Amino acid sequence: MRRQASIDEIVAEAWELSRSNGLGNFSMRELGDRVGMRAQSLYSYFASKLEIFDAMFLQGNEQLLETMRIALDAMEDEGDPVATSVTIVDTFVRFCTSDPIRYQLLFQRTVPGFVPSEHSYAVAQEAYDLSVGPLRALGIDDPQLDLCTAVVAGLVAQQISNDPGGDRWVRLTQQATSMLLREFLPDVLSHTHSTRSTT
Amino acid sequence: MRRQASIDEIVAEAWELSRSNGLGNFSMRELGDRVGMRAQSLYSYFASKLEIFDAMFLQGNEQLLETMRIALDAMEDEGDPVATSVTIVDTFVRFCTSDPIRYQLLFQRTVPGFVPSEHSYAVAQEAYDLSVGPLRALGIDDPQLDLCTAVVAGLVAQQISNDPGGDRWVRLTQQATSMLLREFLPDVLSHTHSTRSTT
DNA sequence: GTCTATAATCTGATAGAC
DNA sequence: GTCTATCAGATTATAGAC
Numbered sequence: 001m002r003r004q005a006s007i008d009e010i011v012a013e014a015w016e017l018s019r020s021n022g023l024g025n026f027s028m029r030e031l032g033d034r035v036g037m038r039a040q041s042l043y044s045y046f047a048s049k050l051e052i053f054d055a056m057f058l059q060g061n062e063q064l065l066e067t068m069r070i071a072l073d074a075m076e077d078e079g080d081p082v083a084t085s086v087t088i089v090d091t092f093v094r095f096c097t098s099d100p101i102r103y104q105l106l107f108q109r110t111v112p113g114f115v116p117s118e119h120s121y122a123v124a125q126e127a128y129d130l131s132v133g134p135l136r137a138l139g140i141d142d143p144q145l146d147l148c149t150a151v152v153a154g155l156v157a158q159q160i161s162n163d164p165g166g167d168r169w170v171r172l173t174q175q176a177t178s179m180l181l182r183e184f185l186p187d188v189l190s191h192t193h194s195t196r197s198t199t
Numbered sequence: 200m201r202r203q204a205s206i207d208e209i210v211a212e213a214w215e216l217s218r219s220n221g222l223g224n225f226s227m228r229e230l231g232d233r234v235g236m237r238a239q240s241l242y243s244y245f246a247s248k249l250e251i252f253d254a255m256f257l258q259g260n261e262q263l264l265e266t267m268r269i270a271l272d273a274m275e276d277e278g279d280p281v282a283t284s285v286t287i288v289d290t291f292v293r294f295c296t297s298d299p300i301r302y303q304l305l306f307q308r309t310v311p312g313f314v315p316s317e318h319s320y321a322v323a324q325e326a327y328d329l330s331v332g333p334l335r336a337l338g339i340d341d342p343q344l345d346l347c348t349a350v351v352a353g354l355v356a357q358q359i360s361n362d363p364g365g366d367r368w369v370r371l372t373q374q375a376t377s378m379l380l381r382e383f384l385p386d387v388l389s390h391t392h393s394t395r396s397t398t
Numbered sequence: 399g400t401c402t403a404t405a406a407t408c409t410g411a412t413a414g415a416c
Numbered sequence: 417g418t419c420t421a422t423c424a425g426a427t428t429a430t431a432g433a434c
Binding site: 108149 | 220221224306307308309311342345346348349350351352353354356357360367368371374375378379382
């Protein structure tokens, strides 16, 4: 269907413009120019500018879902829940920091007026559940899980704000995860990941 | 000086508008209305809209500096560097979460085109140095300090995004700080803050 | 220092021809 | 489905009278 191809191109250019101008800082005219269309013609595909954000939000969450599925499938063989958790956290941090604008749309409230549609929100929920699954499987639940999500969010936030494109915080991910697992499951760990700082 | 009073009022209303509309999402007209002035008259006080953001940025960092100074003065008597660190982290987290818009301006890159002036930036630097001082005094330095700032940033980010106005993540601050100090200074701690999750 | 007037431009969105 | 034409308004900022 040619229609779908046009929609995909519009969304792709909306990402591109958001990456160069800041999330959402593009006009319908600008977007139309990019896809070789008048601004008004965009309304054949999206009823409003906010609907474009929803398409971006959905796509970003589908990418997250896919990324986490692949990482989980790869770890399934081993059957080591600790290693799986470490990998999944690392995968998540890399996913987030690799595209700050996507991270901003998916996890921060920064586009005024944007509310995800029901379908988009369901996909986001699914991706979240899949991401925290391995930690839950280890018995880490709500109060402790909050500290885990905070640490992960912090690594991402610092990486994006203070070393965009680098790995100054990303490379601390394993140490951070080890620290959390030691905090919550002191018995489980004696063998793996001695990333602890030597005194 | 009446001029200074007008400047203060303009900045105060700019904060107010940012809190209700989102950071920076106000027009000069709107701002002028609030202070009983035409939009054009604002240009007698600020050469551009971006200059208003700089005044806000400066004010926010002065507030941070003052807050940290008070907290540090209060802890000076005790002379317990561990307790001081715990308190200072807690103070910082509360300062940040108590005003999400201020946090956004001070610590995230979200206003397109805004770059702090030299003077504002110097104040920001001073506030940062004062905030991390107690951790540095404990011997926690650059690689470890990065993990500390990440954890703090994460608590703030999660609190603001997922429980604005609440304390779901703020109340984890002490546990998080204990965990970090145990990670980096395992010998120093045997007496204090047994906030560790019981097995 | 505040005003009116206005420049110069951008905004999202709709109507209707083809 | 794309276009032209246009609405109805917004935007930051400047010029110059008072």
